[in-house]
Amino acid sequence: MPSFTAKTSTISAALVVLIVLQGFCAVFFLIDIAHDFMEYRQPDFSLLHSSLELTANLALLAGAAVEGIFLAGLLRRQAHAERALSAASGALHDLMEQYFEDWGLTVSEADVAAFTIKGYSIAEVAQMRGSAEATVKAHLNAIYRKAGVTGRSQLASLLIEDLMNGALSAKVGPREDAARHPVQKSGTDG
Template structure:
């Protein structure tokens, strides 16, 4: 998966653009106030024209740096959307390729939940925890309070004999992955 690299959109460029835009805007306001004050005092036309020219240059600076910042932000949004679309596509391809395995694993997890005699609600909370959702996210999905979800999670751990989410996940994943020595041979990493 392609990730956004900092060479394309550095924080320094963004920060510079923000400061330059803000500074140009401040100068623009100050010059406008000075021109209005000078005009009321009857300052020479030549002086006013010079200040108007500076005002125009400041306005150009605000527009230029504001546009630069906008384009930088749009580029970042575009790259993030591309990365997200690619991640979704890869996840969908993986699910399609492994549909039978996923279905079989889900059935085996449910059988184990039945063996542990989890209630339907506890089993659903257990499955959502295995998917990586936080208690708050599970509460939102199940339209329940976070306290209820924590209580159900504790019941899952108690009935399963596990100490927490990590051990629960490891219970189901441990046999799916090759042993450490065999994994080193597969990946070629020591």
Template sequence: MKLGLWPAKTKERRATVLAGLILLQGVSALFFIGDVILDFREDGHLDNPHLLLESIAAVALVSGVIFLMIELRGLMSRMSDMQTGLDIAHGHMAAIVGEFFDEWNLTQAERDVALMILKGLDNDAIARVRNTASGTVRAQATSIYAKSNSDGRAQFISLFVEELIAGNERLAQGA
């Protein structure tokens, strides 16, 4: 299960529920408005308690529809803004990774191994994915740590986390 996708699906579900409520309230409002108009044609007076109550219900439903439409629009806008932010963060992370790898002069094989380290794979898993021996992956990882001046996996990963937390001045200076 991908945990990163769960909140997005929840937000989409919420937007769908809101749209359904808007539709239901809209249909109910049309019914009450139609009923009020028919009753008013027959009676011609708004002093009838039943007609007054239906009029109030119709106004409340129309108000609810308008409110929910505004709320749904805001929700959709926030979802769009969050997706844009995620896309930007993804792009920045790719740029940060590429910049570091270039700076450290990693070979293509080392880049592949380094990316898998960043994704959280251990050496044995990396070896299986790349169809190489575990010893080869260990040697490549050792080379990556030496080129990045890090003491191991945790410190290597922390280089990227620190860069993201710091707001990545490297990209800001390059832009």
């Protein structure tokens, strides 16, 4: 499946081609209208017909101009959204690394925690790591215990909440913040 950026690039290219084609047609029709006005003295010249052609041509030009402005705005917004997503992704990664360090996770536990936060199932994590599902479950139990949470959703929630609150900009470590905002323990989801 093509990525979002590839799809929008294809759509943008198609719109550029359409705008260029409309511009070409507008120039062609302007030349035709200019030629018609040169023949104004001919008996078959129709001022009404030429006026309608000119109006249609100006509308075509205006449409192409509006499409160009709209496309430029969309491309700017897309670039802004991609930069924001990249920054959020980097901030989440940095936050995860800080939490993993503060919780004292082993390299294997940090690996399992990262896959779990990304939404992979236990079976998928086991397959990617080349380990047994029981090993992944053991790592998850250790992660939940060290993090002071009861399951996958609380683990992800803890990180997302801190990311949304700008925990990276505050000089408060996750342990101090967790002490101020303890996680409610209710049921397990692993």
